[in-house]
Amino acid sequence: MNQPQPILSAIWDRHSVGRLSEPAPNQEQLETIIKAGAAAPDHGHLKPWRFIVFQGDARRKFGLVLAQAMQARLERQGLTATASQIEKEQGKLLRAPLVVAVCAAIDEESSIPAIEQFAATAAACENMLLAATALEVGSMWRTGEASYDPFVKAALMLKETDMIVGWLYFGFASASLDDGRNHDGAMNTLSYWA
Numbered sequence: 001m002n003q004p005q006p007i008l009s010a011i012w013d014r015h016s017v018g019r020l021s022e023p024a025p026n027q028e029q030l031e032t033i034i035k036a037g038a039a040a041p042d043h044g045h046l047k048p049w050r051f052i053v054f055q056g057d058a059r060r061k062f063g064l065v066l067a068q069a070m071q072a073r074l075e076r077q078g079l080t081a082t083a084s085q086i087e088k089e090q091g092k093l094l095r096a097p098l099v100v101a102v103c104a105a106i107d108e109e110s111s112i113p114a115i116e117q118f119a120a121t122a123a124a125c126e127n128m129l130l131a132a133t134a135l136e137v138g139s140m141w142r143t144g145e146a147s148y149d150p151f152v153k154a155a156l157m158l159k160e161t162d163m164i165v166g167w168l169y170f171g172f173a174s175a176s177l178d179d180g181r182n183h184d185g186a187m188n189t190l191s192y193w194a
């Protein structure tokens with residue numbers, strides 16, 4: 001039997017790691033991950049993706065933006081954030097040594113629908129997770145309310161119609177990236193139209 005393609009190993013091995021520690025991916029690994037993102041299928045070749053990296057103290061500084069945005073969201077609902085909610089929001093990007101906000105800069109003049117520009121950027125996210133797995137870098141795709149908050153988008157220099165498709169967390173995973181799962185159940189989702 002032929003050797004399995006390495007891409008399939010990465011697909012089977014990829015899984016989320018909630019707490020990632022140092023080291024962050026090095027520059028070469030980061031470039032490979034970003035290029036893998038930019039190799040995603042892209043209707044109209046619009047290159048809608050924007051990659052914004054947070055590492056070191058930038059993660060804590062942007063945490064202040066996240067916390068301020070969260071407080072404002074709660075205030076709009078007539079609620080007040082507790083100290084522990086603020087602390088949790090501030091610390092979100094500290095759950096990995098390197099985080100990439102993967103954003104879709106939507107071209108509203110294009111004949112390509114916005115949802116397809118979003119889809120291309122989502123495909124970029126998955127490519128990035130797979131590239132990380134192939135490099136033995138742990139990863140996780142997160143979103144959350146901040147992803148849809150105009151205040152957070154503005155802090156990233158995005159337009160309101162742009163989208164934050166994912167906060168991709170990268171770092172060292174202490175356990176093996178192969179978690180022994182199989183995906184045999186996928187066959188239950190298959191049907192043949194006839």
Ligand SMILES: Cc1cc2nc3c(=O)[nH]c(=O)nc-3n(C[C@H](O)[C@H](O)[C@H](O)COP(=O)(O)O)c2cc1C
Nearest residue numbers: 014015016017018122140141142143144145165166
């Ligand atoms: C668009 C998107 C957003 C997600 N956002 C979150 C999130 O904010 N928090 C979270 O715990 N999991 C989130 N997930 C799910 C995890 O990334 C993960 O895929 C899921 O828990 C399944 O685990 P696995 O990656 O190990 O297969 C998100 C997944 C996608 C595709």
